[in-house]
Amino acid sequence: MTASVPTGSNPLQALATVHQSPWLDFIRRAFVEDGSLAQLVQSGDIRGVTSNPAIFEKAMGEGTEYDPQMRDILAHETLSPGALYERLAVTDIQAAARVLAPVYEQTKGRDGFVSLEVSPYLARDEAGTAHEAARLWADVNAPNLMIKIPATPQSIPAIRQTIAAGINVNVTLIFSLAAYRDVVEAWLSGLEDLKARGGDLSRVASVASFFVSRIDGKIDAAIDRRINAGDKDARSLRDLRGKVAIANAKMAYAYWQEIMQTPRWKALEDAGAQTQRLLWASTGTKDKTYSDVLYVDTLIGPQTVNTLPPATLDAFRDHGTVSETLTKGVAEARAVMDSAERLGLDLNTVTTTLLNDGVSAFEDAFDALLGSVAAKQIALMGTKLTTLKTSLPSDLQSALDAGLEDWRKAGTIRRLWRKDAAVWTSQSEADWVNWLDVVDERLAHVEELEAFQAEVRARGFQQVLLMGMGGSSMGPEVLAMTFGKHEGFGHLYVLDSTDPQQVAAFERKIDPAHTLFIVASKSGTTLEPNIMLAYFHDLAKRALKDKAGAHFVAITDPGSKLEALAKEEGFWKIFAGDPKIGGRYSILSNFGLVPAAAAGVPVRLFLEDALRGVRLCDASVPPALNPGVQLGALMGVAATQLGRDKLSIIATPQIADFGAWLEQLVAESTGKHGKGIIPIDNETLGGPNRYGHDRLFVYLRLSTEHRHEQDEAIATLIAAGQPVVTINLHSKRQIAQEFFRWEVATAVAGAFLGIDPFDQPDVESTKVETRKLTEAYEKTGALPAQTPFAEFGPLAFFTDPDNAAAVKAESASAILKAHFDRVQPGDYVALLAFIERNRETAEWLQHTRLHVRNAKTIATSTGFGPRFLHSTGQAYKGGPNTGVFLQITADNARDLPVPGTSYTFGVVESAQARGDFDVLSERKRRALRVHIRGDLKQGLAALAAALHDAL
The missing domain is CATH 3.40.50.10490 (Glucose-6-phosphate isomerase like protein; domain 1)
Incomplete structure (x- = not known):
């Protein structure tokens, strides 16, 4: 029977006559600020508000209404996009709560609520959900707030804890009767816990959000597939279209009515507890052949709530029918449920799928929301942040997009920030990530x-x-x-x-x-x-x-x-x-x-400045906008999928030394177990014909430096199809941001490579060999003798028997030619010098490496020992066997004692060089050592001449 509607009221307002409360499933700052929400509340059209990530994403991702508050916050604080979103959302929720406060007071805490959801990322995290619920409750600090918690199995205990803490809870994503029973148990148990502690039960409100139309969407689709396939039960199946969701909801309401008669509830009611009302959610009609108010008209009953999206709210106001329908046709509803089971529609699987899909959909929406906030934050911060721009060939761009999406779907950046070793190899990684x-x-x-x-x-x-x-x-x-x-x-x-x-x-x-x-x-x-x-x-x-x-x-x-x-x-x-x-x-x-x-x-x-980089690499920033994940994923997919495992580092002069630090970070972190990214630092830019297809270029550019020749050379590489990452710094101090970005990027690249980016097993192996040699010196007063396999003037050549067989020849240039003729496409050459590091020797190495690169179209690396042992040395010995090594040692013009020991600095340096070479040989690397006897300058000139002839 249709209820009596007071003169002048509309169907929304008339729902009060059957004790159902209409809530609005929508929130937006402008909607609150312009008085639209207040008008709906004052007219009696709505009695509460719910929100979810999808709603906030549309609100914050469009327009400029949030810009003033964002600017004000960012002028005084350095926040992650996640924390910034929360600050904005809390402001909106507090404003809506103030508008709804009169309803809350008039109904003695029965209505007038606004809901705020815990992070969807915590849907499977009991402890995290309970903690965040308490934190949000304290941050909003409004008695008419409800914390939304999803009805996942993992969150059910958190619901109990939150209720027991005296916090209002809106349990969301309920699809099945079984899940609803678990929710009711958590609610009752939470109230009992609160009562046992002497808490005030009358101030704790809760609703159980039972989702409706999504069930028909799944069931109807299954029915249509079977009918189209000629199912023998086509007529019976057709009769169930559009009925299962409503029948399911009526079964839930019938269960609620039973609970209300139990002694357990009566004891809590006598102690002042409010009932947990069923809230009908997902009430917008998806199938256009159904009435646009189907899931409102058919679900009206005492002590319930229906939360309506704006379009459904307007439709029900216009032509909804107010009649107590929930308690009608219950037998028919049971028959529908029985028929669905008999016909194999498998509602249990459907509701489980919907719960999982619901969690994923909210995660996707939250990713989009945080991405919108991050993009806006980056734009508003302007030159306070370094910027990254990629110019990539289509195959690399596609691989990068796929890699970033995989990380987004798996939530891997959040796991990284939780210090989960399973991001890498599930070994000791969690012990090394306090950076x-x-x-x-x-x-x-x-x-x-x-x-x-x-x-x-x-x-x-x-x-x-x-x-x-x-x-x-x-x-x-x-x-x-x-x-x-x-x-x-x-x-x-x-x-x-x-x-x-x-x-x-x-x-x-x-x-x-x-x-x-x-x-x-x-x-x-x-x-x-x-x-x-x-x-x-x-x-x-x-x-x-x-x-x-x-x-x-x-x-x-x-x-x-x-x-x-x-x-x-x-x-x-x-x-x-x-x-x-x-x-x-x-x-x-x-x-x-x-x-x-x-x-x-x-x-x-x-x-x-570093903190700005930290916040933008935060777990709350989706991979596609996360500066560290973007860069790390690019390095990872370039190396593993496209063979671009040489990271060429170019920098403008004032920040050029950054490359040496970066070289160590990348090489020592990724080069192991036959895998790795080989950093190529300080190799002067050449034309496109100087490079193969194994490079990824990174251009670190200080915008206050005007380096037109570098800019032009980079533009030429891009035009030639080489992949280039350009990172702009607006001041030298912003290297602090880059330190952190590259630490994250290297850890991410390690995950793509499937290695532990925090150990350095092959650095240790060189230390072991060095220690053996220094101990031998302490015992005998000399390092073990070595005999060169060839000598030509000041140049003496050493290597292991296998390498000697491959390069032995009748002149220094012929030996070097044979050595470098072993270079293959995709290899690199490393010149490793255990000599004094000064301007002259550095220029000699630079000139020589460019000669090798231009002659062989190959990546080149240089290093002074022993510093490179703790840097690129890890990759040389533990990374891919694509290196061709020339180690350079020399007589010491003078030596210095090491106080408290029997050896000298020269002995240590010699032991380190020999220990390193021994490990290269043991790893079957293509390695040759040339020792300069006598004057270093003359010896380097002789070596340069031999190299010139060889190449």
């Missing part, structure tokens, strides 16, 4: 670094000498080369060599009485920084006597041997490393920040 959090952690303690910086300045040090190796030296060297000397601070020198000539050169640059010495070693057991420390500490003690310790600072992991030594010798400061950050990922930790502070770099500003 994800270190910028926030160091900003929280930046006063410590600033106080140290002020003390350094006050003491008037004229030089700062950092002694380290690998990750402990590469990053600080970038800072020294990029930022130069700061007024009031000493020049930062970075020593990472055992070459005695180079050690002596650094000794000449400093005055121990006015030098701050920093020794950096995570483990405190690394050979090179230990012997450098021994040498310069001895030097300082001879100059400063018992005041030497006041000139020394150590950076090391807690409990290391270096920490013990620093305490024993009275070092001025000991800064702790994080044992869960590997050396090459440590630039934004104390290993980079302490030298930066000592050199006068404004550490707070530097970290704040």
Whole structure:
């Protein structure tokens, strides 16, 4: 029977006569601000509001209505897009809650609610859901808020916890009667828990959102397929079209009525509890052959809610029929359910699929929403962020798009931020990813670094000498080369060599009485920084006597041997490393920040710039917009799918040294188990005909530098179809953002390669061989003898028997020709020099590598030993067997003792070179060593001449 409708009211308002509440499934800022929501509330057309990610995505992804608040927030805070979205959403929810507050008060907390959903990413996470529900409840701080939680099996316990905490809950994505029973149990148990704790049950409201039209969408499609296939039950099946969803809902309501009669509920009701009302969701009609108000007209009953999208709301206001229909035709509804089962429509599978699809759809919508917010945030921040532009051939672009979509669907970036080792190889990776959090952690303690910086300045040090190796030296060297000397601070020198000539050169640059010495070693057991420390500490003690310790600072992991030594010798400061950050990922930790502070770099500003990079690489940023994932996925698919495993790094001069740090990060992280990305740093650009099809170019461009020749050369490469990534920095300090972007990118690339990007097994193998040789020296006073297989003037050639058989010839040029004739397309050549690193030797290597590249159309790499051992050396030995190596060693013009040992720096350097070569040989690499006897300059000239003839 149709209910009596008061004069002047419409069907929406008349629903009150049958005790059903119409809620609006829509929210948008302009809709609230222009009074439209208030008008609907005041007229009595609606009594509540629900939201979901799809609704917010449309609101935030269109127009400019959120721009003023976004600008204001971003002017004062550095947030991730996820946190920014939440700030915007909370503002909208709070505004809607204020509009609905009168309804909440008038109905004594029965109506007047606005719903906000926990992150869809937490749908299968019980603890995460419960935690976020409590956090959102506190952030919105409105009694008429409902927290939406999906009815997944994993979230059911979270629903109980949230109810027990006194928080209003809208349980969403309920499709089946079985799931609804679980929801009711969680609700009742939560109330009982709250009652046992003496809580106020009367203030806790809940609805159970039972989805309707989506069920008919699935069932009707199955029916139509079977009818079209000539099913023998076609007539019976046709009779069920458009009826199963409504019948399913009526069964749920019948169950609710039973619950309301149980002693268990009565006890809670007597204690002041409100009923959990069924809310009909997904009530917009999908099938155009049905009435547009079908799922409203047929589901009207006492103590229920129907949440309507705007179009359905307008339609019901216009021509809806108000009649208590839920309690009518229950027997017929049971018959429909029985027929559906008998005819094999498998409602259980349908509802399970719908739940999974619903969770996925909300995740997709949330991805789109956060992508919209991220895009807007990037646009509003402008030059505060570095920018990335790709110019890719179609095959690489397609592979990248597919890789990014795979990561999006799997939620892999969120797993990475959760430090899930299964992102890589499920081994020890989770123990090495605290670099994800270190910028926030160091900003929280930046006063410590600033106080140290002020003390350094006050003491008037004229030089700062950092002694380290690998990750402990590469990053600080970038800072020294990029930022130069700061007024009031000493020049930062970075020593990472055992070459005695180079050690002596650094000794000449400093005055121990006015030098701050920093020794950096995570483990405190690394050979090179230990012997450098021994040498310069001895030097300082001879100059400063018992005041030497006041000139020394150590950076090391807690409990290391270096920490013990620093305490024993009275070092001025000991800064702790994080044992869960590997050396090459440590630039934004104390290993980079302490030298930066000592050199006068404004550490707070530097970290704040880094934080912008952290936030845009956050777990909340979908892969296609996530700067770190974009770049890492590109590196990964280029290497694994298209053979573009040479990462060519080009940079404008003021930031050029960044490439050396990046070279170490990429090579040492990815080059292992026969896989890898080989970074090619500082190889002067050539024309397109100088390159094969194995390159991915990265152009790091400081926009304040006008390097037209580089820009033009890059444009030529793009025009020739080479893949190019251009990264624009708007100030030198933005290398802080790039440090973090590349750390994320390298970890992502490691996932695509299927390796652990945080270990370095082949660096350890060289250390083992070096240790054997130095121990032999300590026992006998000499390194084991070696005999060259060929000698020509100042050049003596060494290698293993297999390589010797392949290259043996009657002249130096013929040996070199035979060696380089082994280069194949897709290979690379590495020139590895265990000699003093200075301008002359660096220019010699650069000239020689370009000669090799141009002659062989091959990628080339150079490295000075021993520093490359802790960098590209990992990839040379553990990566793909595509390298052709020429190691260059030389007699030492002078040598230096290592205090406290029987050996010298020259002995250590020789042991390192030989140990490295031994591992290359053991790995069956195409390797040749040439040793220069006598004068180095003359020997290099002779080698250059032989190479010229060979090539």
